[in-house]
Amino acid sequence: MKPIYLDHAATSPMHPDVIQAMIPVMESTFGNPSSVHAFGREARHIVDVAREKVAASIGANDKQIIYTSGGTEADNMALIGVANARSEQGKHIITTAIEHHATLHAANYLESQGFEVTYLPVDESGAIKLADLQAALRPDTVLVSVMMINNETGIMQPIQAIGDLLQTHPAYFHTDAVQAYGTEEIDVDTLGVDLLSVSAHKINGPKGIGALYVRDGVPIKPITFGGEQERKRRAGTENVASIVGFGKAAELAMQKRTERKAAYQLLQDTFISELKLSGIDFFINGESGQRSAGIVNISFPGTNVESLLMNFDLSGVTVSSGSACTAGSVDPSHVLKTMYGEDDRVTNSIRFSFGYGNTAESVAEAAQTVAAIIKRLTKGKE
Numbered sequence: 367m368k369p370i371y372l373d374h375a376a377t378s379p380m381h382p383d384v385i386q387a388m389i390p391v392m393e394s395t396f397g398n399p400s401s402v403h404a405f406g407r408e409a410r411h412i413v414d415v416a417r418e419k420v421a422a423s424i425g426a427n428d429k430q431i432i433y434t435s436g437g438t439e440a441d442n443m444a445l446i447g448v449a450n451a452r453s454e455q456g457k458h459i460i461t462t463a464i465e466h467h468a469t470l471h472a473a474n475y476l477e478s479q480g481f482e483v484t485y486l487p488v489d490e491s492g493a494i495k496l497a498d499l500q501a502a503l504r505p506d507t508v509l510v511s512v513m514m515i516n517n518e519t520g521i522m523q524p525i526q527a528i529g530d531l532l533q534t535h536p537a538y539f540h541t542d543a544v545q546a547y548g549t550e551e552i553d554v555d556t557l558g559v560d561l562l563s564v565s566a567h568k569i570n571g572p573k574g575i576g577a578l579y580v581r582d583g584v585p586i587k588p589i590t591f592g593g594e595q596e597r598k599r600r601a602g603t604e605n606v607a608s609i610v611g612f613g614k615a616a617e618l619a620m621q622k623r624t625e626r627k628a629a630y631q632l633l634q635d636t637f638i639s640e641l642k643l644s645g646i647d648f649f650i651n652g653e654s655g656q657r658s659a660g661i662v663n664i665s666f667p668g669t670n671v672e673s674l675l676m677n678f679d680l681s682g683v684t685v686s687s688g689s690a691c692t693a694g695s696v697d698p699s700h701v702l703k704t705m706y707g708e709d710d711r712v713t714n715s716i717r718f719s720f721g722y723g724n725t726a727e728s729v730a731e732a733a734q735t736v737a738a739i740i741k742r743l744t745k746g747k748e
């Protein structure tokens with residue numbers, strides 16, 4: 367039995383072209399990009415070429431890209447870096463209750479440092495309301511951070527509308543675009559964002575590398591100390607091979623974005639129609655919201671998440687219950703709790719996410735396996 371991997375929102379397999387781009391770097395380009403000799407200059411050159419590719423993939427220029435160790439560090443840097451740089455102007459931050467923990471825990475940390483944070487709620491659609499944001503804005507609000515696509519439900523947030531709204535407010539606007547990158551069109555100017563986080567391993571690139579886009583003029587204090595890399599904004603020797611892989615993954619994502627989005631949507635549609643055909647009882651969480659092509663979160667009434675995860679895994683269907691970081695411990699999802707309160711959905715939902723390597727056949731087979739398990743687990747409970 368070959369497992370069918372439907373957990374691309376947790377991480378995705380590396381594209382063969384990405385691997386091919388990284389191998390020669392690991393084999394022979396070992397210089398430190400900060401060194402002025404030829405070895406260093408060669409490494410610097412490939413880091414800069416990749417930076418241009420990453421920048422182009424979001425409509426930015428290379429000077430606006432800070433490499434990080436991934437989405438988590440980019441989110442931490444955006445929140446803590448901007449809050450610390452702007453604390454004289456105000457100590458109020460707005461984010462949402464459904465952010466990834468990389469943002470939420472950074473916000474919690476800032477609260478411990480004397481900042482005040484408003485966490486916007488979402489309703490059953492899984493999206494925030496602009497009116498709630500408008501009501502929460504204050505003269506001392508220095509930063510608004512709202513993710514582009516939720517990693518558990520795939521629900522899109524109204525980023526461009528928030529960008530428009532904030533044109534007349536001095537608060538800076540950060541979006542965590544980790545789950546949108548690679549399938550959604552991202553142009554930092556059209557979206558009206560000042561800071562934007564991306565991560566390579568969600569777009570078939572290597573793990574441990576990502577970037578934060580910072581608009582010109584946005585003040586940001588470093589959160590690491592020791593070197594002058596990344597224009598004095600992120601200390602530490604660059605992860606050269608991964609940066610090259612990231613550049614390749616960004617380039618591929620840009621070239622194939624429309625194709626990928628259509629393909630993932632077809633996979634999701636195939637999966638859902640196969641579940642419907644089976645006759646089992648299920649609900650799509652956030653059904654009324656606008657959903658990403660690659661992610662769907664499904665509630666199976668009369669089941670519980672632990673036995674679902676165990677049975678799916680034993681049958682070769684690889685999924686998770688939500689955010690990868692909490693996947694090991696099946697804590698109730700903070701996202702579903704915000705959407706549904708104490709509803710059973712919080713304890714009987716699974717995230718299915720589609721991507722590179724999945725085929726319509728494998729996804730249909732996975733849906734049939736899922737349906738057979740649900741029938742077995744709910745037998746006699748109807």
Ligand SMILES: Cc1ncc(COP(=O)(O)O)c(C=O)c1O
Binds near residue numbers: 435576
């Ligand atoms: C929305 C979102 N933000 C941030 C992250 C963290 O990214 P990384 O794993 O690159 O640190 C993830 C990863 O699950 C995510 O889904």
